[in-house]
Amino acid sequence: MKFINIQIYTILLVLNVLSLRIYSQSKISLNSSDIVWKLKPQAEVGQDSLKIFTSNYSDTNWVKAVVPGTIFNSYVVSGVEKDPNFGDNIYQVDKAKYDRSFWYRSEFSVPENFTKDIIWLNFEGINREGDIYLNGKKLATLNGMMQRGKFDITKLVHRNEKNVLAILVSIPKQPLNNYGSPTYISSAGWDWMPYVPGLNSGITDDVYLSNTNKITIVDPWIHTDLPSNGRADLEIKVDLKNSSAQNQEGILTGVIMPGNITFSKKINLDANGLTSIKLSKEQFPELAIQNPKLWWPNGYGDPNLYTCQFTFKIGEVVSDAQKVTFGIKKYTYDTEGGVLHVSISGKRVFLKGGNWGMSEYMLRCRGDEYDLKVKLHKEMNYNIIRNWLGSTTDDEFYEACDKYGIMVWDDFWLNANPNLPLDIHVFNNNVVEKIKRVRNHASIAVWCGDNEGVPQAPLNGWIAENIKTFDNNNRHYQPCSNTGNLSGSGLWGNKDPRFYFTKYPAAYVGTGDGPGWGLRTEIGTAVFPNIESFKKFIPEKDWWPRNDMWDKHFFGQKAFNASPDNYDKSITERYGKPNNLEEYTTKAQLLNIETNKAMYEGWLDHMWEDASGIMTWMSQSSYPSMVWQTYDYYYDLTGAYWGVKSACEPLHIQWNPVNNSVKVINTTGTDFKNLNAEAVVYNLDGKQVTKYNQKAVVDSYSNTATESFVIPFYSNQKDLAFQKNVVASSTDGGNTRDITDGDSNSRWASKSTDDEWIYVDLENEYVVNRVVLNWENAYGKEYKIQISTDAKNWTDASIIKDGKSGLQTISFDEMKARYVRMLGVKRGSGWGYSLYDFKVFGAETNTNSSDLNPVHFIRLKLKDAQNKLISENFYWRGTNMKDFTELNKLPKAKVDVSTKVVKENGKYVVKSKVSSPSGIAFGVHIQVLNDKDGTQILPVIVSDSYFTLLKGESKEITIEFDEALLKNGEKPLVKAVPYNK
Known part of the structure; x- marks a missing residue:
């Protein structure tokens, strides 16, 4: 019996290979790597417009075109325009030369092996509109860069001579945001990429010929459901198009691998019609797969994939064949606590990822390059990419995400502005096309309607209905990218690492759902590249000091959201003022590591309380710049890359710089028992400061953040407010000095009004960074911690909007102060404000300098029960946590x-x-x-x-x-x- 099964398997495998070979012979690329394309502005073709359709037309004065690609890129490749990456070259281009319509022209022959009934001409995408002509006859107009075209050209093509293919491409209408949609909205310039002449118009996706018989397979769709992880139920939907004038009968066959699951069905097709076929386990029990190999996101398991080879035969003749790759999984969602959570196959997934602004600002990323980009995301331990504004449209992107276990938060082409596209029906058609094109990909996790806004009516309802109809509501629809159980977007400039751990790391926009870590779809910082990359795109005369050329590459006012001035300031404060470009780029990498690691570790520290995920703005670079990237445009790995890679380890040990807690973070699908967590503190001479070393045995369960211990840096810290004088706006219980007497049983209370305050006079000026308040039940719901050097001019150190009774620690950036005040804004009860204790701590009072250097190191290690190293983490810390200049004395x-x-x-x-x-x-x-x-x-x-x-x-x-x-x-x-x- 086993021998017979092997024979059957072998025969099916051979038939499968043969049908694939037949189909591959019936598909011929018409990209510029296979035939010659030329292009020329429509206005310059003039009266020759009819002649271009003839095979004897001379196109010697046309520019050679890159297909797929954009018009402007073709001129760059042909040497007509200077390298747009270098200096300010792209800013010097005459936009008028490209912001107009162009003709594309090519000639091709029909292959001799095209012996089947119908020859098809296929287009996968034109931006933004294309009139398609073959041998002088207009076939159609494609509108929107996702719109596909498949045209029966059997009666139009010449079998024995060249065929002339001409496409008139028109640019998107402006402004792109949102009138020109569906298109690549950022092509008109953003705060991370310049205006691209021609607005990335062109033949932007594949062109090819295919050859079939009368029946063709259209958009096969495999939907997977999991009654349990031990069984998958497949539902298959296939449209079959009969292009003949007669009714037809044939057999649709599918072979699913691995598993060699085969099904077939006899189907009758009406003449010139489209027949929809639905197959389920009720008809075909073999579509209930026992113990399936599930597709898991990176870190949670293997991204297992299946294929299904569809073949339609009439008699013994294959009419058409298609192969679909899919993953078995089930996405579910909840909004517990007002926070969106994503689960897959019953397991919550903590989202760790980044935004892609565009794959490349001139759409020059093609083919295998997507594999590289997504692999680098896998290497950083990411599990999700946000396809911001739907700006990446190539199939290879989704294929790479499937392969590497990277989920996709997939936007449509709308941004914030409350205006509709000029043609909402074209927009809607492109939405449907996009869903149909990518819905088989296991990686699609969330559909999103609008970046930082809600799609205007009627589009919001249409998008939701399209997802319901064409994706079976398999994935969640999120109308807005930063509200609706999300925690906003931004900030986009660097902050002290403690910011990301402290309630609450405020967003810039979209905070209508309240403060919190939550799910943040955008947050980021400027990221300066290494010196080798910098020199590739900045002219030598502009290397140093910072100047306007830097701004042309978005380190200045053009990228003000990235706070480059603060980035400069942080380098100088933390590592000392750089004297040249080499020092600047070297010190910048330390800042990149610190900030980017802290973003993710801050969210992970609060996993499920209330954090559910974070996506940095941005995780890859589409233009040579100094902002918002991990690896840079040239694929050099910056400090940001290494900070992210460390923080996002699936099993990870990390330190909280606010409270010195050390946690084991488990973002895997596996429980780990008897792990050994260790912290060792070193001075700059490399010697251990053993009084701070810690060890613990930890059980780390799947999807948890488990505290191992606290490094006792604050154990002997002096309270600067102890027994110091206190001044209050009012007293309605106790005495003001009761909050600094060291007795937690005595208290002060104010009158029962909101606008009350109390401050401590430290008697000398100190660098302070932390306040501990011990509230009675009459607590402050909203209040400010303020500092001053004269008790007249006050600066906000921290703003608290969700205060609670009991012990509250408020940390903030180091600030010089003699006076520290609690300014009440809103009471948490009907009484006044009442405090047992008001303690103030300063940077230079952390420890005795004789046992801990002003800058020191923390090395964390996590080992399994067999003493094998699983995770290692390394930090540099200062007694003044914004000053690491002692590193320069190593x-x-x-x-x-x-x-x-x-x-x-x-x-x-x-x-x-x-x-x-x-x-x-x-x-x-x-x-x-x-x-x-x-x-x-x-x-x-x-x-x-x-x-x-x-x-x-x-x-x-x-x-x-x-x-x-x-x-x-x-x-x-x-x-x-x-x-x-």
Whole structure:
């Protein structure tokens, strides 16, 4: 019996391969890599417009076109325009040359093996509108970049001579936001990319010929349901188009792999009609799959995928075939506590991801490059990408997300402004097309209607109905990207790391649902690149100091939301004023690590209380710039990349810089028992400060944040307010000095009005960063902590909007103060404000300087029960937590590198051991260079960088890159450079 099953399996496999081979022979690309395309402005074609449809037309003065691609990019590739990435070249382009209609023209022959009944001409996307002509006859107009075209050209094509294909492409109407939609809205310029001449108009997706018989398969759709994770019920919907004038009968067959699940159905088709077929387990019990291999997001399990090969035959002749890839999963959603939560196959998923503004600002990202971009997201331990404004439309993006377990929050093409597209019906048609094109992808997790707004009527209702009709409500529809059980969007500029841990990391817009961590779909910071990348796009004369050319690449007023001035200030405050570009870029990477790691760790620290996810703005770079990226435009891995990669580890140990708690974060589908958590504190000389070291055995359950211990930095900290004088606006119980007497049983109370205050005179000026209030039941619901040096001019240090009774710790950035005040805004009871204690702590009073340096290190380790290292984390901390300038006094360090290089499957795999024999090597940056010319090899996948080695320590590093990046005789050279070089 086993032998017979193997025989049947082999025969089916052979038939499957044969049908695939037949189908692949029946599809011929018409992209510019296969035929020649030319283009020319419509206005310059003039009276030749009829002649261009003839095969003897001379197009020698036309520009060679890149298809798929944009008109402006074709001129760049042809050398007519200077490199738009460099300097301010793109700002110097005459927009009028491209902001108009263009003709595309090509000639093709019909392959001899096109022997089936119908020859089809297929378009996958034109931005924004295209009139399509074949041999002088207009076939149709495609409108909207998602609109597909499939045209029967059997009677129009010449079998024995060239065929002329011409497309008149028109640019989107302006303003793009939202009148020009559906289109790539940011093409008209944003605060992270310049205006693109021609607004990215062109033939922006694949063009190809296909050959079938009379019956074609249209948009097969596989819906998966999970009664339990031990069984999947598949429901298959397929449309069959009969293009003949006669009724037809044939057999639809499907083969699902793995599992070799085969089904077939005889179907009668009406002449010139479309027949919808629905297949379910009631008809085909084999569509109930036992113990399916589920598709899981990155970190929660393997992203298992299935394929279904559809074939339609009339008799023994294959009329059409299509192959669909899908994943078995079930998305569910809840809004417990006013926060959107996403679950998959019964498991809540903490969302860790980033926004893609565009895959590339001139739509030059194609094919395998998507695999690289998404793989880098997997390497950063992300599990979701937000396709912001639906700006990425290529199939390869979704295929890569399926492959690497990256969910997609998928927007449509609307942004904030309360206006409708000029043609709402075209917009709606493109919505339907998008859903149909991508709905089989397991990665689609959320549909979103509008960026920072709600789609105007009637579009909001139409989108919701389209999702219900064409996606079976399989995925949640979120009308607005930052409200409706979400916590807003922004901020987009860097903050002190403690900001992300402190109630509440405020959003910039969209906070109508109240404060909280919640699900934040946008938050970010400027991210300066490494010096090698900077020099690729900024002219040498503009390298230093900061100038207007930097702003052209969005480090200035053009990207004011990124707060570049504050970014500058933070580098100087924390690491010392840079004297040149090299110092600036080096110190910037430390800031990048700090800020980006803290964003994710701040949310993870509050996982499910009330945080459910965070998406940084942005996780990849579409234009060479200094803002909002992890890896940069050239795929160099900045400090932001490494901060994110560390924070987003599926099983992760982390430190809270506000309360010094150390937690084990488990964003996996697995429970872990008897883990060993450890914290070791080192001074700048590399010696342990053992009084702060901690250890604990921890059980870490799936989807939890579990506290291991608290590092006792505050254990002997002095209360600066102890027994100091106090002044209040009123007293209606107790005495003012009762809040600084050290007795938590005595209290002060104000009159029963909202606008009351009380302040402590510290008697001297201190740098303060924390206040502890011990409230009686008559507490402050809303209040401010303010500081002053003269008791007349007050500055807000912190604003509390959800105060509670009991002990409350309020941390804030270090500020110089002699006077510290609680200013009541709104009482939490019918009584006044009543405090047992008012304590103030300052930066320089944390510990005795004899046992802890002003800057010191924290190394966390998490090991399993067998003592295998699972997670390691490293921080630098200051007694003044905004001042790390002592790092600049570290003795110079030299590291040793030993390397072994092998070739595997078209890749170089480089294994290096990096050692520090003589002292601390802080922030070791890893690069791979070409040994012949010293240039950086990119892109590369690197296991670690910006790590710190103590004296005598070493680390194993693995580096991988494509073999094609090196030519004959060239070899990779691993460069390891510490901050204290």
